[in-house]
Amino acid sequence: MIRLGNLPSLIFFVLCLFSSCVENKTGEISIIWKDDRANAISVPISSLAELPIDSLRNLFEVRLETRNTSSILGEQNIVGNKLIFEPVIPFSRGLTYQIIFRNMQIAKIKIPPADTNNLPALIKIYPTRYELPENLIKVYLEFSHPMREGESQKYITLLSNQKDTIADVFLNLQPELWNEQRTILTVWLDPGRIKRDLIPNEQMGNPLKKGELYTLSVSSKWQDTRGLPLAQSYARQFSVISRDSISPDPKRWILDLPGAGTTHPLVINMDESLDYFLLQETIRVVDENKKSIPGSFSISAEESKLIFIPINPWSVGGHALQVASYLEDLAGNNLNRVFDRDITTTPSMPDERNYERPFVIKR
Amino acid sequence: MKKTYFYLVAAVAGLFLFAATTPPSENNSMLVGPEIKSISSLSFGPDGILFVGDSKSATVFAVNTKDIKQNKKPAAVEMKNIDQKIAAALGTEVTNITIVDMAVNPLSKKIYLAVQNSDGTPVLLTLTGDKIEAVPVKDLRYTSVVLNNAPAEDAKDHRGRPLxxxxxxxxxxxxxxxxxxxxxxxxxxxxxxxxxxxxxxxxxxxxxxxxxxxxxxxxxxxxxxxxxxxxxxxxxxxxxxxxxxxxxxxxxxxxxxxxxxxxxxxxxxxxxxxxxxxxxxxxxxxxxxxxxxxxxxxxxxxxxxxxxxxxxxxxxxxxxxxxxxxxLPMTNVLQLDKLDNTQVLVLQKKTNGDVDLWTANDTNL
Known part of the structure; x- marks a missing residue:
């Protein structure tokens, strides 16, 4: 039989210093970590009372120290001689929680702040070109860690000639468009302002103007999912050139062909920079039987060059690049249609799924 | 021990009952405990079915809430500083949470809220009067449909992740x-x-x-x-x-x-x-x-x-x-849903930054 101990002696403070551990233990109450998150706490039943399990559950609760009125939503389970409390969301870094039993605080537990030696970074901004078209439609930001969602508008700004912040330039999308890992964010420039003749375009004009310099800046206040801010603020300058109103066309691409029997690269020189992420998924190399040739692609020259290295040596004969029609340039023009089509001059558009660019490998 | 045995019997009986009423087929078998990775959108379907749009896994889950008791005369709902109350119930600070969507069950008129924590954890809550509760998602039956399953959309990057x-x-x-x-x-x-x-x-x-x-x-x-x-x-x-x-x-x-x-x-x-x-x-x-x-x-x-x-x-x-x-004289409205044909639930950010939930009716609609 377990007796209810002397409660005041049970009031202790648990501090976990090493966030990478699975279960940290100081004293008797411990934090259970999963994927660097404080997922649950484990409380020895011996520190509670000699009561049936269901009664224990009813008398046990966890509260946020600063809001001592409400009990945190979560699930309690008895595992062996421990009561495991798993809150609906992980315990927040840097906050202190009260462990309550019979309306009395029996312990306090502080969740340590995340390790500041490992701050997140903005790795890359796409497109990487310095000169961008007036009707640029999107920008990708790639981070080293998953970032907090829904807040990009607060931290991304576009400055004209390094001084004036341009208002309402980015589309305020909720939910924001993140990749599955929450490390790559797609930011759209407000298409209402880019599409000719729509009210926003008429009233506010195109967000970017030819001949001007711009700076895209990302504030260091942006936090990742661990609550850590970016290691530094970022600024990326670019200049704006003419509007791009022409669809990409694989027929215009220049191919540097390898010789048969080698695994030399096939170099595809596009005549413009294309969308970095769409390039990775829209192009494949096929043999004369339309069978996909295994190999790897890499993107270079500011997203205007694609290099394909096959696994097996090239065979003599007809080959082709197969390009999915949804590949876009920097202005959102794809292989089937330009971004805003003037229906008075181009009344119809193709509806192809794939385009082929044939080539022949010789000895 | 007796109690555990009773639950086991009840669970097995329930399983048979379920199997008899909903013959499982390839994609239509109702499983228990959907693995929801994110919640972008909520909407009710028939018979207490809650559709949960999960952008992260490109899936829509149809979750059987079993919340089907009719409430024909729903009372007006008001909760000031709802965001702070939700944060307190989740044991975090208000800056760490986002109310993503709100849906009213057309049968029970119960309010369902999708909330996202800053670490990305999605939460499904209900609001009854002043009471905020977590929906026991892992105990609920569901079916699901995966979006983006057309062949052209199966593209994967070099690490095999969908692009x-x-x-x-x-x-x-x-x-x-x-x-x-x-x-x-x-x-x-x-x-x-x-x-x-x-x-x-x-x-x-x-x-x-x-x-x-x-x-x-x-x-x-x-x-x-x-x-x-x-x-x-x-x-x-x-x-x-x-x-x-x-x-x-x-x-x-x-x-x-x-x-x-x-x-x-x-x-x-x-x-x-x-x-x-x-x-x-x-x-x-x-x-x-x-x-x-x-x-x-x-x-x-x-x-x-x-x-x-x-x-x-x-x-x-x-x-x-x-x-x-x-x-209408309502600005900064974050979410709207119908309580009934004369009452509309409004989630609104006030000028002082507070987020309030209140019910608009004939006088302000």
């Missing part, structure tokens, strides 16, 4: 069909799917390309931001609003698999603004569209006026154009 992500912007159910609007993270295109519910092993899925014509000159594809369904002059319509403000009608009859449907632009609701949420209210013989916006106040449009507006916007316009609408 094309479609974010679910809105969900709606009408007459046996679940409608899903989506945004691609790589293309500025519209993805709209109409999926029969209950989900079947054969997905009779229509993926539509939707275009709207601006002033009869330029035609562009654009993703739907939010939508609702309504009957106008005896015909059923999808009423959609876009990321760049036009209000567009599509005949539901035309939304067939593989169809390429052109919408009719009936209004431009003003510049520098994005629609957030739309609902349809019916009062007597009249029905109204209510739309919350990022910049403008909540707009109210009588469907009679939409029905009477036969044309499509073809002339360049300044400000707003098309069907007349009334601006």
């Amino acid at each position: 094309r992500i479609s974010s679910i912007s809105d969900l709606g159910y009408m007459d046996g069909k679940l409608m899903v609007s989506g945004l691609s993270n790589h293309e500025f295109s519209s993805s709209f799917k109409s999926i029969p519910y209950p989900f079947t092993s054969k997905q009779d899925e229509s993926t539509l390309e939707i275009y709207h014509a601006a002033h009869g000159k330029y035609e562009t594809s654009a993703p739907i931001r939010t939508f609702t369904t309504a009957e106008i002059n005896g015909k059923k319509y999808l009423v959609a609003s876009y990321t760049c403000t036009p209000l567009v009608l599509f005949s539901l009859d035309e939304l067939k698999p593989g169809a390429h449907v052109k919408g009719r632009t009936v209004a431009e609701m003003g510049s520098g603004n994005s629609p957030i949420d739309m609902i349809t209210l019916t009062a007597g013989n009249e029905s109204f569209l209510m739309m919350a916006n990022t910049k403008h106040p909540v707009a109210k449009v009588n469907y009679k006026n939409i029905g009477a507006f036969e044309g499509t916007l073809t002339e360049p316009v300044k400000g707003t154009a098309g069907v007349n609408f009334t601006a």
